[in-house]
Amino acid sequence: MSTPSQISLPLFAPGRADEEALVPVRMVNEWVYCPRLAYLEWVEGEWADTGDTAQGRRVHRRVDTERGRLPAPEEIDEELARANSVTLSSETLGIIAKMDVVEAQGDRVVPVDFKKGKRPHVAAGAYEPERVQICAQGMILEDNGYTADEGVLWFAGSRERVYVRFDEELRERTRAAISELRLAAASGRRPPPLEDSPKCTRCSLAGICLPDETNFFDKGRPPRPLNPADDPALPLYVQTPGARVRKQGERLVVEADEQKVEVPLIDVSQVALLGPVGVTTPTLHALMRAEVPVSWMSSGGWLLGHTVGTGSRNVAVREAQFRVAGDERRRMSFSRELVAAKIRNSRTMLRRNWRPDRPADERDRVLASLRRVADHARAAPDEPRLLGYEGEAAALYFGHFEAMLAPAGTRDLPAFEFARRTRRPPTDPVNALLSFGYSLLTRTLLTALAAVGLDPYMGLYHRPRHGRPALALDLMEPFRSIIADSCALQVINNGEVRRDDFTTNGPAWALNPSGRKALIAAYERRLDQETTHPVFGYRISMRRLLDVQARLLARYLQGEIRAYPHYLPR
Numbered sequence: 001m002s003t004p005s006q007i008s009l010p011l012f013a014p015g016r017a018d019e020e021a022l023v024p025v026r027m028v029n030e031w032v033y034c035p036r037l038a039y040l041e042w043v044e045g046e047w048a049d050t051g052d053t054a055q056g057r058r059v060h061r062r063v064d065t066e067r068g069r070l071p072a073p074e075e076i077d078e079e080l081a082r083a084n085s086v087t088l089s090s091e092t093l094g095i096i097a098k099m100d101v102v103e104a105q106g107d108r109v110v111p112v113d114f115k116k117g118k119r120p121h122v123a124a125g126a127y128e129p130e131r132v133q134i135c136a137q138g139m140i141l142e143d144n145g146y147t148a149d150e151g152v153l154w155f156a157g158s159r160e161r162v163y164v165r166f167d168e169e170l171r172e173r174t175r176a177a178i179s180e181l182r183l184a185a186a187s188g189r190r191p192p193p194l195e196d197s198p199k200c201t202r203c204s205l206a207g208i209c210l211p212d213e214t215n216f217f218d219k220g221r222p223p224r225p226l227n228p229a230d231d232p233a234l235p236l237y238v239q240t241p242g243a244r245v246r247k248q249g250e251r252l253v254v255e256a257d258e259q260k261v262e263v264p265l266i267d268v269s270q271v272a273l274l275g276p277v278g279v280t281t282p283t284l285h286a287l288m289r290a291e292v293p294v295s296w297m298s299s300g301g302w303l304l305g306h307t308v309g310t311g312s313r314n315v316a317v318r319e320a321q322f323r324v325a326g327d328e329r330r331r332m333s334f335s336r337e338l339v340a341a342k343i344r345n346s347r348t349m350l351r352r353n354w355r356p357d358r359p360a361d362e363r364d365r366v367l368a369s370l371r372r373v374a375d376h377a378r379a380a381p382d383e384p385r386l387l388g389y390e391g392e393a394a395a396l397y398f399g400h401f402e403a404m405l406a407p408a409g410t411r412d413l414p415a416f417e418f419a420r421r422t423r424r425p426p427t428d429p430v431n432a433l434l435s436f437g438y439s440l441l442t443r444t445l446l447t448a449l450a451a452v453g454l455d456p457y458m459g460l461y462h463r464p465r466h467g468r469p470a471l472a473l474d475l476m477e478p479f480r481s482i483i484a485d486s487c488a489l490q491v492i493n494n495g496e497v498r499r500d501d502f503t504t505n506g507p508a509w510a511l512n513p514s515g516r517k518a519l520i521a522a523y524e525r526r527l528d529q530e531t532t533h534p535v536f537g538y539r540i541s542m543r544r545l546l547d548v549q550a551r552l553l554a555r556y557l558q559g560e561i562r563a564y565p566h567y568l569p570r
Helices: 025-033 035-042 051-063 128-143 168-187 198-202 211-219 281-289 315-325 328-353 360-378 383-399 429-452 470-476 479-493 513-528 542-557
Strands: 081-090 095-105 108-115 150-155 160-165 234-238 244-248 251-256 259-264 268-274 294-297 303-307 502-505 508-511 530-532 539-541
Touching: 025 035, 025 095, 025 128, 025 168, 035 168, 081 128, 095 128, 108 128, 128 150, 128 160, 128 168, 211 542, 234 251, 234 513, 244 281, 281 303, 294 429, 303 429, 315 328, 315 542, 328 360, 328 383, 328 479, 360 383, 429 470, 429 479, 429 508, 429 513, 429 542, 470 479, 470 542, 479 513, 508 513, 513 542, 530 542, 539 542
Parallel strands: 108 150, 234 268, 268 294
Antiparallel strands: 081 095, 095 108, 150 160, 244 251, 251 259, 294 303, 502 508, 530 539
16 A cells, blocks of 8 residues: 655745834845844844955945836836836735846846855855845846846956846745745744754854854853954943043043043943043944943942843744743753852852962861752752852851951951852951952943843742843853952952952941052953863853853753753862
8 A cells, every 4th residue: 555645835925914124135135044133133133244244345335325217117128228226015925125236127127146256166056045135136127017037146246246136946945045034034933943053153143153052052062162252342431430431433431630531432342431520412322233232330339220222033042041041940950050159159169269368178178068058058959948058168168268358468468358148348458359349240240131131020930020131140150259259368368468459337347449440450351261161061251151151051941951051160
């Protein structure tokens, strides 16, 4: 008995609803090249500039200005008409295109698309994504009453034209690609990453997509070092009272105490304003357009607010975040591992920095106790018990924190004493350093989470409370000791801060401008240090690591990876 053969038919998207956005044709190109790339750019609004994208803009500059006029279909005659930067759409297909050039002559029009590279030596004359893109432009022209049976790809690198015939096979592939992209956008499901693809090595979104990191949890194959080099842009801190930040051309100008400092805007990743510092409205507009966040902080380092542009449009990741926050089982599972990771990293800090003159048996007892508490935290049956384990570990860690401080008289360093952790207010210089370090780390992680599209104020372990960036505090827990505490130890043990770098007001201690400057410098150095990711095995800066962890948290919340991999250095 014979079985009927199975025929795979394309699934086409339904007609476009009135409120549904038209899909840019360049996104159809990206979909054919890599569905995940198109989804990240079009649906989630992700983007990362590179030398390749900048070169592409330079190539298109000559045709980006509207010039010439495209005659109506009935007006075309034998004289060649040429129009630059023509925007047309097709309601039938649900797409829109800004065409570089459209040439009209006789009874036909020819779309011309500019490409930055050289013509590829392939049988079809060009790769499929470019051929689909120019075909989609031709189909838009036809939907607007023109006749278009071929298009042109102009390769600026080799100064060659490649003619592309719009045959039925190419048209069918183009219609299928448009439908697939529209269906993916409607479903809200991010396509899986490519597996071990050479396309990823040159992709500008590799550090956002994390293809190998995502596949690692299913395939177990170690990730390639695809993460791009760190963005050379760095945070700009302004803390001089009365300072003013303004914009001059493509530079930021900081004026304070008859001094002026200029910084190229392209070199600034974030702006942190501490205390009574002003910024002009045009400067804020420029920073928002460049997607450079501005953090407003008190003189003591408390985060007061955050100014960003329109922010991430990735609604799906926030929906997933709120679903997990309302799921008691998943929330507790995440919280157990989070607290255990925090305790284990605190243990690592004590093990690494324990003073040689302090008893080794005391160290071993503390380390054994912290390991035991971390194991208990991973099996905590409920939130009150988990909070208890966290408090027990904090008492052990901070009860022996002084064992990591340089003793009095070492290299003529001043003695810094520490008895216990106090926050509001800090009652000694060490606590003042810790509090300011935690504020810096909170600001950094709040920015990283917002860039990914997560809501920094809806936490999983830290419960929502007015004005508290609960999710940033969640993500910060394993990094408190590894980043903030290590910076405090560094400035103390290296003599970078002295007693005169602090001020007092009753029992409260705070850093003065020179002390804040010293800790900020240590903090930025720490973020620039490279580490080996304990899960993925590649070298990465701490600054980039925080961004990767924020993106992995989003992947976990959306169910793309089974577990969130905490950073646990050896």
